[in-house]
Amino acid sequence: AFGAASEVQPKFTSHSDPASQWTAARKGPAFFSYSDNNLIDMDHGVIVDVEATRSIRQAEVGSTRTMLDRVKARFDLHPERLIADTACGTGPMLGWQVERKTAPHIPVFDKSERTDGTWSRADFGWDAENDQYICPEGQALKQFRRNYSDPNREPTGQGRAKYRALRLTCQACPSKARCCPNMDFRSITREEHEDARQVARDIAKTDQYVISMKLRKKVEMLFAHLKRILGLNRLRLRGPCGANDEFLLATTAQNLRKLAKVLPASQQPRKA
Template sequence: MRHLKGEPRQQSTLFPESLDDYVSADNPVRVIDAYMDSLDMLALGFTQAATKHTGRKPYDPADLLKLYTYGYLNQVRSTRRLEKECHRNVEVLWLMKRLAPDFKTLANFRQQNSKAIREACRGFIQFCREASLLDSRMIAIDGSKFRAAASMSKTYNRKQLDALQKRLNRKIDDYLHLMAKSEQSGTNDKGSIHEALSQLQKRKVRLDGLSGSLDKGASQCCETEPEAKRMRSGREGIVVGYNVQSAVDVETGLIVHHEVTTEGSDNRQLEPIATTAKSELGADTLQVLADAGYSNGEQLERCEEQGIEPAVPVNRAVNNKGNYFQKSEFTYDSEQDQFTCPAGQLLTYQTYNRKKKHRLYARTGCNACPLQGRCTSADKRWVTRHFNEDALDRSQQRVDENPGLMRLRSAVVERPFAQLKHNMGMRRFRCWGQSGAESEMGLAVMAYNLNRMINALGVQRMLQLI
């Protein structure tokens, strides 16, 4: 049989091949190596960036950041798997120069450098700006839910927590009764009963602490990861996790800013995300695209005050109480601050609702109006106007004038989330707590952005720019 045969494993060669020969010139791992070496780890705030003159030498933070970036780019996020890759993966052997940190060292690095990792992620955006790779003035914003390390079964609302505390108290009472019987009978199982009782009492202390957080106004609590929240996540239903916000540049597809939040809704995220993205881009003005989940008049007005033009579809309330006139059929006069109804009658300002941020307008005498059957069943028709109605109108007008903006938004901002979750395996965080989630997301975003520019420019061009 004529098959290709490999070289004998024991055969030595006169001129051994170097490790560099196994990594081609166009391998993306070379860009990861060059870029991380260009960073000032001490200025970014990485631990052990500055070394002492005595004691065991630590690993260079740049080397550990290289390994993590490579791992997240290739769906290897487990510290134990990364440790194995250091011994068997040729690309990792080249990248780490045969260094093989243990999993505990890697875990501590990710846990202790959350802020520094985010700064390194920001640094890549600044690098792209300085290299004139990022100069557009339009971004798209969206949020996506990522599962936390905590389990759904460890998250409770008030009713669930009260029921759990009652069951726990019954168990404690049962064990106290058993201990009393054991003392009376003189049996030798008091030690095991005491140990079980001790564990139950420790749990009772934890649950009492959670109950205290609910007493302060929280609607839910998580026993194992207090910062994680139950959130509605589209097709996935209810998940325990975090709402990750991202601002994506329309031209390059780079994630210019991201934030790991604990708010289940996007309604209050537009202004802080857009403002920070504008600062990252160093732009005087910025166009922002977002879906209707970001429809918030106060946020829209704040954006406009800072030179940001939001194009966000507005969520309008619909009068579904019969076949009645909608608010859009009432004409507003800004000079007189009043509405004109379809019958030509004036609705004047009456009061306001601070909670809903509405001004309310009305007129009496609707019983005598020939159009009452199409307007209201009462003698008075009310119409509301949002405190920031003008900002809402301007945002809706931008969408109406260019319907393609929403298709562009979807194509731009939802793609990175698909890449992070599907191609990079970031459906669930491995680290506990919001700080750990921020570390993981920072590493994932850095890997995504690096890969995005490598695909756009090529390895050699990126190496020249670095």
């Protein structure tokens, strides 16, 4: 997670702590920082695991996998659902969760919605049996329109796939102005983990998803206590190990505070 999370060259590098990330996530003056990623039991508000990463989305998403695998190996805990923000709503991350039989209660990271008034990808129906999209006018968008004798040229189902409509069909369509006014035919790109993304979209329509979004207040409250009550606004140690140690100690203090509230205080008899 430190240095290998992204291939983008950082704009600035700290001479005293090269692993830290130059960020302006607070919409203010930029600074070097680390991110505190916590895995929290939403039923009891207890932090199960913690991982320090650079303040970059790819590293934070990777830490989620690390913590889930570590909790599974150490405590044999497997969550039924995972509640997170949009950063974890990418296709590979959602596909990984669906493979682990974990319900992703996560907003989908999707940029396919169009803002110019034309039909978006969500307006097209997906026909999984025939491997094609169906437009609102009932026409098919296919990836291939011929049968190959060589099996190596057939669709593999991996990577991106592009589905196209026939040019003659689009030219004669009465809804061309609402579909592809600046193109001869309509095409749709389907991501590799689109099935997992659709699972997350279907979950977002349920009542349980609404409850999960309300439970995220527990997460924000823990981070607020970490900054305001425990005073962890600035790290005292340098390097990834130092940041991870400070986050681990702060997490331990938070769990002990939670434990002190749960366990009743011992009643000592008063002396006469």
